[in-house]
Amino acid sequence: MCGLLGFLSSNENAASFVDAVERALPCMRHRGPDDAGTWHDQDAVFGFNRLSIIDLEHSHQPLRWGPPENPERYALTFNGEIYNYLELREELQAEGHEFRTQGDSETIVVGFHHWGEKVVDHLRGMFGIAIWDTETHRLFLARDQFGIKPLFYATTEAGTVFSSEKKTILEMAPELGLGLELDQRAIEHYVDLQYVPEPESLHQKIRRLESGSIAWVEPGGKLQEERYFKPQFPVQAVPKGKEQDLFDRIARALEDSVEKHMRADVTVGSFLSGGIDSTAIATLAKRHNPNLLTFTTGFEREGYSEVDVAAESAAAIGVEHIVKVVSPEEYAGAIPKIMWYLDDPVADPSLVPLYFVAAEARKHVKVVLSGEGADELFGGYTIYKEPLSLAPFEKIPSPLLKGLRKLGQVLPEGVKGKSLLDRGTQSMEERYYGNARSFNFEQMQRVIPWARPEWDHREVTAPIYARSTHMDPVARMQHLDLFTWMRGDILVKADKINMANSLELRVPFLDKEVFKVAETIPHDLKIANGTTKYALRKAMEQIVPPHVLHRKKLGFPVPMRHWLAGDELFGWAQDTITESGTEEIFNKQAVLEMLKEHRDGVSDHSRRLWTVLAFMVWHGIFVEKRIDPQIEHHDYPVDI
Incomplete structure (x- = not known):
């Protein structure tokens, strides 16, 4: 690395x-x-x-x-x-x-x-x-x-x-x-x-x-x-009674991948949250390193930490576990240096706790394994259930469908059924843009008035959709996420934030041999029994501890909504907006009004505010050169 x-x-x-x-x-x-x-x-x-x-x-x-x-x-x-x-x-x-x-x-x-x-x-x-x-x-x-x-x-x-x-x-x-x-x-x-x-x-x-x-x-x-990489998702039907053969193939492919990813002449550890992805990786890694160290992070605020579940998992698989708890003060103080390391901003609040757990891990190991990619490969996002819930709309005659769409457009926001009508009467290319969206166009125009009237997310997604017309709906969503959310957010933070600490992060799920198996899984074995990643969960039944097997993954949840409305980050956010030299990009008054609305409970603007704030800090570093990211170079042991 x-x-x-x-x-x-x-x-x-x-x-x-x-x-x-x-x-x-x-x-x-x-x-x-x-x-x-x-x-x-x-x-x-x-x-x-x-x-x-x-x-x-x-x-x-x-x-x-x-x-x-x-x-x-x-x-x-x-x-x-x-x-x-x-x-x-x-x-x-x-x-x-x-x-x-x-x-x-x-x-x-x-x-x-x-x-x-x-x-x-x-x-x-x-x-x-x-x-x-x-x-x-x-x-x-x-x-x-x-x-x-x-x-x-x-x-x-x-x-x-x-x-x-x-x-x-x-x-x-x-x-x-x-x-x-x-x-x-x-x-x-x-x-x-x-x-x-x-x-x-x-x-x-x-x-x-x-x-x-x-x-x-x-x-x-x-x-x-x-x-050269053109995923096809050649989904293969699994005969009734032969499902276990597929689950075994998944288990073998992942175990082989972890074994290969453990190759190093230095110490390899593993990140461990409360979900199945990182727990599966850590459990398999323990087979190749009996002295495996695992690492997790969290916050003191209740409901925003997987520390307890991760500790329970660590005890169940028999590894030494190290925890880093991040305070709001540490969080705010690290933002400038993180934006410097990123090169371009990524408005994902989990970047900050990842930075701190990576810094902690680097005191003990030089390489860590992690569970990125499991959701995209095995169908882990709840939104992947949407094609099933919207399937009845496909049977509605076109004239009636157009009428329902007009009805959805005139219904006020918040009215029950509006979201279902909006999404059910649109094609997938119109409604699905990946796993992240901060602003709709009206909201965008509020903060960047110069936004082009013709802007539409399909400007980014259309070429990707064009390569997936032969795939089933769930596979099309996975395919889109591989080329948008995963490489734009997940893998950027995985690389940049760990490398900021001179720590190599390896991702065994994102292995070509694992993908060869994952892309053949039919959608009814990705989304089944009310859960996601069904085939992966079945493959891991004899590997991960039972308390993790069907638990929803939280990753590194951040109490951003509470902090921006409270003493923790409201003042920092207000100062960042006021001092930013981004008047030609943002309507700063509109952003300040959004911050006040968020504090007063009028609307939850946390994701939108964080998107703008991250950009403003980035701009202050790379364009205005007003903000000093206070980068420190560390000398680490070569052979830790």
Whole structure:
């Protein structure tokens, strides 16, 4: 787990950018405090910060490799982990290729030499990859299937820059001649969805290579991107009485994934909340590490903590458990540095407790496992039940359906049945936009009056829906979430917030072999018996403690509604709005009125307020440069 930064010159002038790369690298020292290095030729500069996990003494990057006739043909920088590197190494050695290290990085470049761009089809892991071929003068970039690891890029007349973190590109902007104008369309998307959807960033000229994609760049050329991960959800009917065969396949795939994800030359721990996802991972991890440490976080306020349930789970599976309780004062104090680490804001309040539990975990371990991805792969969101509840609308004749839709539109908000009519008379493409939405359009116009009248969430979702027309309704919702909510929120915070603490987070559910099983599950075994993730729960019956098996997952619930209305955060929020230099973006008076309405109990604006507040703090750091995020670099033991 590391941070890569590179530059491909348009005019064989790479050497003049070495100083800029070396100056920018410390911006992401948190991603790799153990080692740093640069390499360059006339076309390319590669920089790297390393967090040593495998082959601690060797596998330094940038890594050079080539066949005997040109032993330094390729230069590689790689952020992530390849969990099947031992198997791939054996396969490539059988083909006659020689290795010089014991790490997973070399497996990638040897595989690239052997398979070309198809190497990504062989990799089982999480990755952002850059390989420069000194013979063909082509740069290869790649991201893992799900987008667990990030990769930003920008192209100017000087060349193409690429990095694990946007802030390093911002640092190099003067040398690159890179304009830093904000992208108003991306701001609309953020305010509506709580995150900036790929491939956008909040800066017009800086983009992200999309999850599950590769790209080629030649000196002076444009980046040519291609998607290689195209999930199909080939749902397979399960004969009556054969359900257990599917449950067993799920259990075997997950157990194998956890085993592979435990590969490391340092200590591996596990996050543990009160739900089935993290408990399943921790229970399976305990089989491979009898001394497993688990970590959880919570708040003192009743109803906003899974500490007790997590402790009960830890006792049941026999692991040592460490808890971090976060106070409102700690919460508010950490917000600026968290927004700095994020690069672009994500309006998810659980980012903050995650930051603190990651900081606690880093005192004891260097790698943690977590349960991200289970909901998207196995049907864990309650909203996935919606196609079943709305099925009767499909039988209503079109003229009557249109009449019901008009009725729903004229009914006042809060009237019983209005929501059902609104949703039941719309197509899925119209009604479902993923698992996050802060504002409807009327509310958005209240706080950003310049919002385009034609704005609609389908601007983001339509291309994704177009790839899923052959799928059943539940699979279509899962497919959409894979490319919106999961990679825009869940995986951004998983990467950025843990790496902020130089902690590698691994997600065994988001494994290509687990996905091969998960995407075949029929919807009646995802949503069944009044619960979600039914097949996963059945697969885990003999693995997780009974008190967790059917318990609804809370994750890291945050008492934001109470804090924004009370002494804990109201004053902070008011000051943040008043002092923010975002008058050209937000109607600050309208935002202050929303805060007052929230405090007075007129309406629960907590999600909307948090979306705006997070942006204002981000803007104060990266645009106004008024807020000091007070970043501290820590020196951690290399081999903890």
